[in-house]
Structure formats: structure tokens, C-alpha cells
Amino acid sequence: MPNLLPPTLTFDRSNSLRYVGWFVFPALCVMAWVFYLERTVFLDAAFQSFTVITTNELAIQVGRFGAAVTQVFPLVAVRLGWSLEGVLRAYSMSFVIYPFVLFLLLVGVFRNGRMGLLLALFYTLLVSHTFYWIQSELLQGCALVIFFYGIADALFYKDHPALDHPLRAGAIYLLMTGLSVVIIFFHPVTFIPFFYIWLFMAMSGGREKRKAFYLLPVLGLGVMLFKRFGLPANAYDTATTGLADSVLERAIHFFSLKSTQNFYADCVTDYYCFPVLLLTIIVFYAKQRNFLKLFFVVGSVLAYLVLVNCTFHWDVEQFYIESHYQVLSVMLAVPLVLDLLRAPRWRRVLLFLIPAVVAIRVAHIGWQHQVYKKRIVIEQNMLAHAKTFDGQKFMVSIDDLPIKDLLMPWALPYETLYLSALEHPDSSITVLCMQGEQPYVTEHAARTDLFFGPWGIQPDTSVEKTGYFRLQDTIPYRKLSRVEAFGSN
Numbered sequence: 001m002p003n004l005l006p007p008t009l010t011f012d013r014s015n016s017l018r019y020v021g022w023f024v025f026p027a028l029c030v031m032a033w034v035f036y037l038e039r040t041v042f043l044d045a046a047f048q049s050f051t052v053i054t055t056n057e058l059a060i061q062v063g064r065f066g067a068a069v070t071q072v073f074p075l076v077a078v079r080l081g082w083s084l085e086g087v088l089r090a091y092s093m094s095f096v097i098y099p100f101v102l103f104l105l106l107v108g109v110f111r112n113g114r115m116g117l118l119l120a121l122f123y124t125l126l127v128s129h130t131f132y133w134i135q136s137e138l139l140q141g142c143a144l145v146i147f148f149y150g151i152a153d154a155l156f157y158k159d160h161p162a163l164d165h166p167l168r169a170g171a172i173y174l175l176m177t178g179l180s181v182v183i184i185f186f187h188p189v190t191f192i193p194f195f196y197i198w199l200f201m202a203m204s205g206g207r208e209k210r211k212a213f214y215l216l217p218v219l220g221l222g223v224m225l226f227k228r229f230g231l232p233a234n235a236y237d238t239a240t241t242g243l244a245d246s247v248l249e250r251a252i253h254f255f256s257l258k259s260t261q262n263f264y265a266d267c268v269t270d271y272y273c274f275p276v277l278l279l280t281i282i283v284f285y286a287k288q289r290n291f292l293k294l295f296f297v298v299g300s301v302l303a304y305l306v307l308v309n310c311t312f313h314w315d316v317e318q319f320y321i322e323s324h325y326q327v328l329s330v331m332l333a334v335p336l337v338l339d340l341l342r343a344p345r346w347r348r349v350l351l352f353l354i355p356a357v358v359a360i361r362v363a364h365i366g367w368q369h370q371v372y373k374k375r376i377v378i379e380q381n382m383l384a385h386a387k388t389f390d391g392q393k394f395m396v397s398i399d400d401l402p403i404k405d406l407l408m409p410w411a412l413p414y415e416t417l418y419l420s421a422l423e424h425p426d427s428s429i430t431v432l433c434m435q436g437e438q439p440y441v442t443e444h445a446a447r448t449d450l451f452f453g454p455w456g457i458q459p460d461t462s463v464e465k466t467g468y469f470r471l472q473d474t475i476p477y478r479k480l481s482r483v484e485a486f487g488s489n
Contacts, residue, residue: 016351017341018113020358021120025100027362028123028131029093031369035132036085036092037419038372041379043407044135046414049074049091053466054458062234064137066144066186070094084422084468095134099123099143106150114337115150121333121354122146124361125277126326128270129319131365132372136323141186142193142330148179149197156213163210173212180219184227193330194220196300200334203293250310259309259316263325266318270364271325273357277332284340293335301331317407375406376419379431382485383420386429389484391475393452398435400482409433410454421469428469431485432477441477448474 032039040049048071051059056078058071073094077087099119107116122142130136155162155172163169183190198217202209254260267275278301285294308324340346386394401409412433420429432452434441440457444450450457451471460471 016355017117018107020355021103021107021116023355024120024124024358024362025096025103028096028365029100031131031366032092032096033089035366035369035372036089037376038369039092039095039132039134040088041376041415041418042132042134042372043411044133045091046411046418048135049088050414050417053078053087053468054462056466063231064186066140066182067135067137069098070135070140073097078466084418087468088418092134095140098140102143102147106147106154110151110154112150112154114341115146115153117354118330118333118337119143119146119150120358121337122326122329124358124365125273125333126271126322126329127361127365128322128368129371130322130326132368133319133323136187138187138189138323139326141183141190142327144179144183144186145190145193145197146330148176148183148194149201151176151179152213152216153201156210156216157207158210159207163212176216177219180216181223184220184223189324189327191220191224192304193327196331197334199296200293200338203296204338247307247310250313251306254306254310257309257313259313259321262315262318262321263305263309270318270322273361274325274328274332277336281332281335281340284343284346285335288343293339297331297335301328304328304331319407378402378405378486379412379416379419381487382431383416383429385485385487386431386480389478389480390473391478392429392471392473393432393475393477394429394485395432395434395441395452395477395479396482396485397479398433400480400485401433402486409435413451413453417463417469425468425470426472428471430471431480434479446476448476452477 040046048059048061048067052071052074056075058068058075060067060071070091071094074087074091077090082090103116103119106112106119130139151172154160163172180194183194195217202214250257263271278298281297282294285291285297304327308321312321312324336350341350382396396412398409403409406412410433413430416431417428420427430451432441433454441452444452444457449460451460451463463469464471
């Protein structure tokens with residue numbers, strides 16, 4: 001494919017930023033391999049991989065079929081007969097391999113180095129805990145949005161001949177249509193970065209864009225309308241989006257919300273790049289007297305921050321809300337990469353500053369593993385105490401669990417099963433967290449042939465057929481006290 005992009009877009013060989021992605025994604029791959037337990041024996045990832053293993057199928061939930069791109073890794077590993085450790089490592093690696101492949105396509109096939117840099121920044125600038133809460137479809141969708149506009153930024157200009165050839169143009173248009181479908185279905189929020197990047201690029205001058213570029217948002221809008229009115233709504237997305245119903249009422253109290261207060265604190269410890277980069281962009285556009293982009297970027301950032309903090313206004317877990325905050329990194333990295341790096345004076349400073357900041361952020365991500373290692377150690381300690389009793393199935397009240405360190409306990413049956421079965425299938429132990437209404441626990445308390453999950457039951461045979469777990473005891477679930485589960489200390 002001919003490369004007609006100017007050096008400021010493709011990054012010539014003297015530009016150190018062309019190596020940022022080549023550092024970020026291999027480094028994340030290494031950490032994904034080393035910290036595979038912290039990443040996969042944790043909440044949704046444990047549940048989804050358990051579903052993949054026990055059903056031997058993809059675990060697509062609420063129509064977010066884009067998740068197949070990562071779930072196919074553990075599925076293939078299971079079908080190839082890999083060990084449980086191999087399956088979990090494959091699942092952990094998939095969430096880094098996926099954006100790495102997108103990066104390679106951007107810089108290798110579409111010759112778009114700056115969008116490759118944007119993808120690397122997305123996976124580092126505001127990432128602390130989402131590296132360990134791996135399965136967020138929003139983050140996977142945002143990566144695909146960046147890839148989508150990486151193609152547009154490379155090919156949808158009149159001075160690029162790629163779309164002059166009818167067959168090639170048809171293939172690219174078909175690709176963009178398919179990508180827009182996957183993006184919108186990935187997560188209810190992916191439409192925000194989708195339209196944000198298009199509007200930013202539409203406001204940018206320079207090279208003359210093809211008419212097809214201005215039709216790109218039509219693709220997304222069409223898919224959104226079909227999803228909204230052509231398909232039945234799923235309960236999960238309806239409940240989640242319903243949380244935003246009172247945003248305007250809460251916006252009046254934005255600065256006093258617990259979520260906003262937490263964000264202030266997190267900007268000091270984890271998201272320090274956010275205020276610095278936002279202030280930098282404000283200064284840049286003010287000096288350029290580009291008030292249109294100034295108001296667009298700052299207005300979009302503030303509006304989105306109000307939306308997130310007023311929707312999740314309580315003391316929500318940081319790993320969850322961080323996935324929503326990462327959209328802010330798209331909003332700030334886009335002007336950084338597409339505008340600031342094209343200004344000679346700013347570019348000379350950023351050539352050295354960006355690699356340094358990215359290196360610090362990668363180290364920061366690695367340091368955060370201690371939070372998730374701690375919860376693994378707690379569960380391993382609980383399993384060690386459980387082994388002193390007869391049986392393989394136990395229950396512990398939520399009141400007897402160190403919730404602050406476990407973060408959330410609902411996936412405990414899968415997490416403990418993984419940690420115990422990694423030693424050997426015969427050493428399998430599962431621990432259910434007793435919380436809220438769980439009528440099936442009382443109803444089937446005397447059964448010895450059932451596996452209790454957080455929302456229901458399934459036969460032991462459906463768990464054992466995989467060969468990774470063996471629940472062969474003849475004793476019903478036993479409830480452990482705090483002392484029995486963790487000792488007297």
C-alpha cells in the first residue's frame with residue numbers, strides 16, 4: 001500500500017515516539033504472563049473463563065459478541081487439552097495480544113504511526129486497576145474505535161489512492177461497516193469515543209477528506225438505531241443505563257458526590273496524567289487561539305466526567321469506574337497526538353516527555369499488582385484452612401470475609417476452585433460467599449452432587465467433565481466460621 005502520509009503522521013525513523021507502542025505492548029504482555037492469577041482469578045474474568053471451560057463454548061453475555069476476540073483464546077486452549085494454568089495464562093494474554101495486533105495492523109499495514117501511539121497511550125495513561133480487571137468490553141470497544149479511525153486517518157483523504165480502486169474501496173467500506181457494528185455492540189458507552197473522534201477529525205483542517213469520511217458516523221448511528229429499536233433490550237444494559245436517569249439532578253451536587261471526591265484523590269495517586277494533560281491542552285489551544293477545539297475538548301471531558309460521576313455517584317469500586325474513566329484518556333490523547341505533536345515547539349518537548357511518562361505509567365501498572373496479589377494470598381490462606389476439614393465444598397458468610405481486601409466476594413466459588421485445582425484436579429475446593437437472598441442454598445443444603453455458584457446451582461458432573469476439577473466428596477456444603485476459615489489471628 002503506498003505511503004502518502006507526511007512524516008508527522010507516520011513518524012519517521014528519527015522520531016522516538018514510533019517505538020512507544022513497541023515498548024508498551026510487549027511490556028504489558030510480560031506482566032500479563034507473570035500476573036496471570038491476579039488478572040484471571042478475579043470476579044468477571046473468573047466467571048467467564050469458568051463458563052468457557054465448563055461449556056466448551058464462548059461465554060458471550062448481553063449481546064456483546066465482540067468479547068469473542070479474547071474468549072477464543074481460553075476456548076482454543078481447552079480444546080487443545082492445555083493445563084488449567086495454560087488456559088488461564090492464555091486468557092490473561094489475550095487482553096494484551098488483542099490491542100497489540102491492532103497496533104501492528106495500524107503501523108504495519110495502514111502505516112499510521114500516530115494512531116498506533118494513541119492506542120499505546122490509551123492502555124497506559126489512566127490505567128491502574130483495569131489492567132487487573134481485564135474483561136471490560138468498554139475497553140476492548142475503545143481499542144477498536146481507535147483502530148477504526150486509524151484506518152480512516154490513513155485512507156480517507158483525497159490524496160491517498162487506496163479508495164480510487166473500486167474493489168479495494170468496496171473491501172474497505174465493508175470492513176468499516178463491520179467494525180462499526182462490533183463497536184456499537186461492544187458496550188453501551190462506546191458510541192461516545194466513536195463520535196468524539198469523528199467530530200475532532202472533522203474539525204481538523206489540513207488534507208482534504210473524502211466524502212466517505214463524512215458518512216462514517218452514519219454507520220454508527222444506523223447500528224445504534226437498529227440496536228435500540230430493532231432488537232429486544234437486555235435487562236443488564238437497561239439497568240446500567242437506567243442509573244443515568246437522575247444525572248441532571250445529581251449534577252447540581254457534582255462536587256460533593258462521593259465519586260467526585262474519590263476522583264480528586266485518585267488524580268493524585270493514580271490519574272495524575274489527567275489534570276496535567278488537560279491543562280496542557282487548554283494552554284495549547286488558548287495560545288493557538290483555536291477556541292472551537294478548546295471548548296469542544298474541555299466541554300466533552302467535563303460533560304463525560306459529570307455523566308460518569310453522577311451515574312456511579314456512590315463509593316463504587318475503583319477498578320470498575322476506572323474503565324469508564326479510560327474514555328477520558330481517548331478524549332485527551334486525541335488532541336495530544338493529532339494536534340500538539342504537529343506543532344514544532346511542542347513536538348520537541350513531547351518527543352522526550354511522552355516516552356518517559358509512558359515508562360512511568362507501565363511501572364505504575366506493574367506496582368498495582370500488590371492489591372490483587374493480596375486477595376490471592378487471602379483466598380489461598382482460606383483454602384489451606386479448609387483443607388483441614390473433610391469435604392471439598394464450603395460456605396462462608398460475607399460478614400466473616402475481609403471484604404476490604406477481597407474487593408468483591410461474589411466470584412469466590414470460581415476463584416477458590418481455580419486456585420485449588422491448579423495444584424491437581426483432585427485437590428479442588430470451592431467456597432461460596434453467603435450474601436443476600438440465596439434460596440437455592442437452603443433448598444439444596446443436603447445435596448452432595450451440586451456446585452453452588454453465586455446465582456444458582458449446576459450438577460457436579462458439568463464441572464467435572466472438563467477434567468480440570470474433581471468434586472468427588474460425599475459431604476454437603478459445610479459452613480465455616482471466621483476462625484475456621486482464616487485461623488485465630
